[in-house]
Amino acid sequence: MEFYLIVLLVYLGTDLLAAWGLNLEFGVAGVANLAFILTIAAGAYAFVVFTLGPSAAAGNFQQYVGGFSMPFPVAVAAGGVAGAVVGVLIGITGLKRLRQDYQAVAMLVVSLMAATVVSADTPFLNGNAGLVVLPNYKPFGDQDPEVQRWLYVAIVGVVCVAGYYVLRKFTRGPIGRTLRAVRDDEFAAAAIGKNVVTSRLWVQAVGGAFGGLSGALLVAFIGGWSPGTWAYVETLALLTAVIVGGMGNDLGVSIGTFLIAILLLQGVQFLPQIPGHIGLKEDLGWIVLGVMTIAFIWLRPRGMVPERRPKYGGGS
Amino acid sequence: MSTEGRPILEVHDLVRHFGGVKAVDGVSFEVQRGTITGLIGPNGAGKSTALNVIGGFVPPGGGRIVFDGEDVTGWPMHRLARRGLVRTFQLARVFGGLTSIENLMVAAPEQRGETVLGVLAGAPYWGAQERDLLARSRDMMRSFGMEVKADEPARNLSGGQKRAVETMRALMTKPKLLLLDEPMAGLSPSLSRQLEDLFLQLAADGMTLLLVEHELDTVDRLCSKVIVMAQGKVLSEGKMSELRARKEVQDAYVIG
Numbered sequence: 001m002e003f004y005l006i007v008l009l010v011y012l013g014t015d016l017l018a019a020w021g022l023n024l025e026f027g028v029a030g031v032a033n034l035a036f037i038l039t040i041a042a043g044a045y046a047f048v049v050f051t052l053g054p055s056a057a058a059g060n061f062q063q064y065v066g067g068f069s070m071p072f073p074v075a076v077a078a079g080g081v082a083g084a085v086v087g088v089l090i091g092i093t094g095l096k097r098l099r100q101d102y103q104a105v106a107m108l109v110v111s112l113m114a115a116t117v118v119s120a121d122t123p124f125l126n127g128n129a130g131l132v133v134l135p136n137y138k139p140f141g142d143q144d145p146e147v148q149r150w151l152y153v154a155i156v157g158v159v160c161v162a163g164y165y166v167l168r169k170f171t172r173g174p175i176g177r178t179l180r181a182v183r184d185d186e187f188a189a190a191a192i193g194k195n196v197v198t199s200r201l202w203v204q205a206v207g208g209a210f211g212g213l214s215g216a217l218l219v220a221f222i223g224g225w226s227p228g229t230w231a232y233v234e235t236l237a238l239l240t241a242v243i244v245g246g247m248g249n250d251l252g253v254s255i256g257t258f259l260i261a262i263l264l265l266q267g268v269q270f271l272p273q274i275p276g277h278i279g280l281k282e283d284l285g286w287i288v289l290g291v292m293t294i295a296f297i298w299l300r301p302r303g304m305v306p307e308r309r310p311k312y313g314g315g316s
Numbered sequence: 317m318s319t320e321g322r323p324i325l326e327v328h329d330l331v332r333h334f335g336g337v338k339a340v341d342g343v344s345f346e347v348q349r350g351t352i353t354g355l356i357g358p359n360g361a362g363k364s365t366a367l368n369v370i371g372g373f374v375p376p377g378g379g380r381i382v383f384d385g386e387d388v389t390g391w392p393m394h395r396l397a398r399r400g401l402v403r404t405f406q407l408a409r410v411f412g413g414l415t416s417i418e419n420l421m422v423a424a425p426e427q428r429g430e431t432v433l434g435v436l437a438g439a440p441y442w443g444a445q446e447r448d449l450l451a452r453s454r455d456m457m458r459s460f461g462m463e464v465k466a467d468e469p470a471r472n473l474s475g476g477q478k479r480a481v482e483t484m485r486a487l488m489t490k491p492k493l494l495l496l497d498e499p500m501a502g503l504s505p506s507l508s509r510q511l512e513d514l515f516l517q518l519a520a521d522g523m524t525l526l527l528v529e530h531e532l533d534t535v536d537r538l539c540s541k542v543i544v545m546a547q548g549k550v551l552s553e554g555k556m557s558e559l560r561a562r563k564e565v566q567d568a569y570v571i572g
Binding site: 169170173174175177178180181183184185187188189190191192193194195196248307309310311312313 | 371372373392393394397398402403404405409410411412413414415417418419421422423425427428429430434435436438439442446450454466467469482485486488489
């Protein structure tokens, strides 16, 4: 049970980082990045490739590019950088010319293509089988496994606190206001001199870095990453967390992440299997998620904790 | 070279076709500094398209646009805006999720809090500028009689209020040339008269305004020069009082 609590805490931390990144892109800056999972995947793969030694080493059972044998903090940072780079690349595919709804479709297609390419191209990142850092991965030396696990929860917690501090710098103040203006009407924003493409590419970089850190911290904990781990539906789960929690509201999105990613999608694991229908309860989780998305868009489009704007008063 | 003597805007043989429709078909005119120029004509004359091309919203199909002594043909909107050429839209566009006063504040150019350094350094770096900006925005809201709506999300405003917010927002950028597409549409008569006085004052202070307007009495009161467009071409130009007497202008309005 205690092990499961640790798992949930790590999931919560990594899901929060990802949801914050997606909220900055979608909720604050208006980029419906349906390829957000790619930034998480980039972070995860980068972490693995920076942690493992060269692929060609004797006895290696996996194929991949790179292999740098770096310590844990460097590999995590590499994950963040990889996420930022992939975020910008996703941005370039869609942001230059297309309208917002076409951008979303373009990004979804990019997401599906990337998964297909990585699955098919085994020498790149070991293809369909995925990459694992196990069995010999020990970032904290030879300590008691339980101490190690709690230590890991603490590390994720520290990254989350630091991440939230950085996030708030982008979502509040003049920059947060400008990004929301770009979200609400990109043409009107351009008409008052805002460079819409540049600001959105910045947002893609920052949001992507959050996704990358999330992926790196997750893969270090679960030990491996394969194309099956990053289907586009994972993006939809995060998107639902943003919509249900409250687009553009950091606190609301945090609550939404807890409800959707932890309570709902992990919670169904605790339900008994439905006799004769193995796997149905997991599917039910996704069904509830879809219904919730539709219900919120219809009935409460600004989410549980709607975006708040500063009140200045009309006074002198 | 001093650009003081030259017109602030020179449009040479501007063309914009949509498929087979020649919306703007070889339009040339000049706008002098510190004046209010009107662009009138029947529906479909190409006034809004001309404004859209000059303002960078729609790329030109041909011709040349010189603003403040510089060839700006084909520049994107944000670049023109930073140079001082700012436009409003025919259907008012506000930032619905921001409050009214934030709609004004966001428009100020060169905000320290928008830069990478500003984001990292935080409020100590941009706080003072932000307070000035708030004061300036409040003054502007008050001059439009909208201070009670300052904290209202802009999406909740009426059509006329949205238009007023859009005009104020454009003024917050401190433009050299302001392009206004039917700025009086949907405004109450009293606010509309107030706005006329404001436009005259802005022009007296050296700002240049080019406006598309249907209400010819307004045009008469405001504009020292009026350009009449019909079927994508400039039909005539001069003072409103002279234009009313001209046969081709009367014909265009009857036919158009």
